[in-house]
Structures are given as structure tokens and as C-alpha cells.
Amino acid sequence: MSNDLIIKDLQANIGEKEILRGVNLSVRGGTIHAIMGPNGSGKSTLANIIAGHPSYEITGGEIWYKDQNILELDADERSKLGLFLAFQYPVSVPGVTVANFLRAAINAHRAEEGKDPKQTSIPVAEFRKLLREGMKALEMDDSFARRYLNEGFSGGEKKRLEILQMTMLKPSMAVMDETDSGLDIDALRIVAEGVNRLAGPSMGALVITHYQRLLNYIKPNFVSVMMDGHIVRDGGPDLALELEEKGYDWLREELAGAA
Ligand SMILES: Nc1ncnc2c1ncn2[C@@H]1O[C@H](COP(=O)(O)OP(=O)(O)O)[C@@H](O)[C@H]1O
Numbered sequence: 001m002s003n004d005l006i007i008k009d010l011q012a013n014i015g016e017k018e019i020l021r022g023v024n025l026s027v028r029g030g031t032i033h034a035i036m037g038p039n040g041s042g043k044s045t046l047a048n049i050i051a052g053h054p055s056y057e058i059t060g061g062e063i064w065y066k067d068q069n070i071l072e073l074d075a076d077e078r079s080k081l082g083l084f085l086a087f088q089y090p091v092s093v094p095g096v097t098v099a100n101f102l103r104a105a106i107n108a109h110r111a112e113e114g115k116d117p118k119q120t121s122i123p124v125a126e127f128r129k130l131l132r133e134g135m136k137a138l139e140m141d142d143s144f145a146r147r148y149l150n151e152g153f154s155g156g157e158k159k160r161l162e163i164l165q166m167t168m169l170k171p172s173m174a175v176m177d178e179t180d181s182g183l184d185i186d187a188l189r190i191v192a193e194g195v196n197r198l199a200g201p202s203m204g205a206l207v208i209t210h211y212q213r214l215l216n217y218i219k220p221n222f223v224s225v226m227m228d229g230h231i232v233r234d235g236g237p238d239l240a241l242e243l244e245e246k247g248y249d250w251l252r253e254e255l256a257g258a259a
């Protein structure tokens with residue numbers, strides 16, 4: 001079974017507008033792969049489609065993970081395959097606490113793994129320990145677990161919750177869209193430390209960002225650049241530095257020259 005996330009010629013529209021125009025990308029399992037690109041290039045659209053967001057019309061292509069075309073699966077089935085998909089704008093759920101949400105998510109995964117029905121629910125003590133350790137690592141106050149999901153959360157709190165979920169669910173591939181989330185430097189550091197702690201042979205990550213600055217904290221193995229709805233260049237970490245130094249216009253001009 002392949003742990004690589006493979007996107008083949010993905011095309012998608014919003015309404016009449018063509019947004020993704022043939023995205024080809026392979027994210028190798030157990031590696032950190034960054035997608036960079038100017039605003040409006042389609043990065044969030046790609047992340048949302050991987051997550052199964054319903055607003056997009058997919059007009060062509062495939063996304064493969066663990067030998068399945070995940071475009072045929074519901075968002076919760078994708079999650080049970082080990083994909084962790086963070087929406088850029090998480091919904092708030094009044095009445096559901098962070099702790100209840102996390103426990104439900106863990107139990108859903110355990111049920112999928114075919115545990116004996118009596119053992120499907122995580123024992124309370126085990127859950128509490130996992131939650132406490134996860135929150136401690138993220139410098140979160142205990143009271144956070146009792147708050148309603150995303151209700152009134154700051155940008156930094158939403159991001160911490162994302163990493164807490166990752167810590168507890170242990171996905172094999174995390175897709176994170178960091179753009180536009182207005183992280184201050186503290187939140188950025190905590191998110192980056194969380195990703196660095198979790199990423200490794202058992203978890204790959206697709207990190208989407210407009211800013212090179214995130215990549216000062218999270219060191220990618222591979223960098224791909226998205227422009228105008230497709231990937232225009234693949235490279236190593238040097239590519240991110242080159243873009244920081246020369247901007248996106250340099251690449252745009254080079255591509256125009258080559259056409
Ligand atoms: N809900 C929407 N309705 C219409 N156009 C949209 C919508 N969401 C995104 N777009 C358009 O899709 C393009 C890609 O947007 P997006 O995926 O958010 O890019 P990025 O994340 O790279 O900034 C932009 O031109 C944007 O205006």
C-alpha cells in the first residue's frame with residue numbers, strides 16, 4: 001500500500017470559473033513537502049479539495065492515497081485512511097467541547113481499525129493522559145479542553161487545536177493550509193514545533209504557504225510552486241530561498257521566456 005499522496009491532472013471549477021488547471025503533484029510519505037505560490041494561485045482550493053470540501057466542482061483528474069482514489073470517498077473516510085485535513089476556516093460548534101470532539105474523533109478512528117466493539121471507546125484515563133500530554137506540549141491551558149469547538153478561538157488557538165488533533169489522531173499524512181491565517185510569531189513557532197515533532201517516517205506533511213517565513217521554522221524536503229492553477233516548478237529547499245530572494249515575478253518571467 002502506498003503512503004504517497006499522488007495528484008494527477010486535477011482540474012476544478014468554482015461556478016463558471018476554472019481554478020485548478022491540471023495539478024500534478026506527488027507527496028512522498030514521510031516527507032515534508034511545501035507548496036508555495038502567489039495569492040490566488042489555487043493553493044487553498046487544492047487543500048480544500050483534498051479535504052473534501054463540497055464547494056468545488058471537480059472536472060477532471062484523480063487523487064490517490066493508500067491505493068484509493070480519495071475523490072470517491074467522504075471526508076470522514078479520508079480521515080480514517082490516515083489523512084489529516086485542516087480546513088483553513090474551521091467551523092465553530094457550540095455545545096461540543098474540545099475534549100468531546102477529540103474523543104469522538106479518536107473513537108471513530110478506533111472503530112475503523114476494527115477493534116473489538118467493547119474496546120472501541122478509548123478508556124477515559126487513557127484519553128485524559130493523551131489530552132493532557134498533548135496540551136502540555138503545545139503550551140495550552142487546561143481550561144481549553146472545556147471550551148466549545150472553535151467558538152471565539154483566536155487564529156493561534158485554532159492552529160494549536162489543529163496540532164493537538166494531529167498529535168492525538170496520529171495521521172500518516174497531514175495537509176496544512178497556513179496562508180491568510182494571520183499567525184503571530186508565537187503561534188507560528190508553536191505550529192512549526194508541533195509539525196516538526198510529528199513529521200517523520202510515520203507522518204508526511206503537505207504544508208501550503210504563501211510565505212517563505214514559515215519555512216524558516218519547518219524545513220521542507222521538497223518545494224513545489226503553484227501559479228495560475230497548476231504546479232510550475234518542483235525543487236528542493238533551495239527553491240523556497242530563491243523565491244524569497246527574487247520573488248514570484250522572476251519565475252513568472254522565466255516561464256514566459258521558456259514558453
Ligand atoms: N468561493 C469562491 N468563489 C469564487 N472564486 C473563488 C472562491 N474561492 C476562491 N476563488 C478564486 O479562486 C482562485 C484561487 O483561490 P485560492 O485557492 O484561495 O488561492 P490561494 O490560496 O493560492 O490564494 C482565486 O482567483 C480566487 O478568487
Ligand SMILES: [Mg+2]
Nearest residue numbers: 043044179180
Ligand atoms: Mg489560500
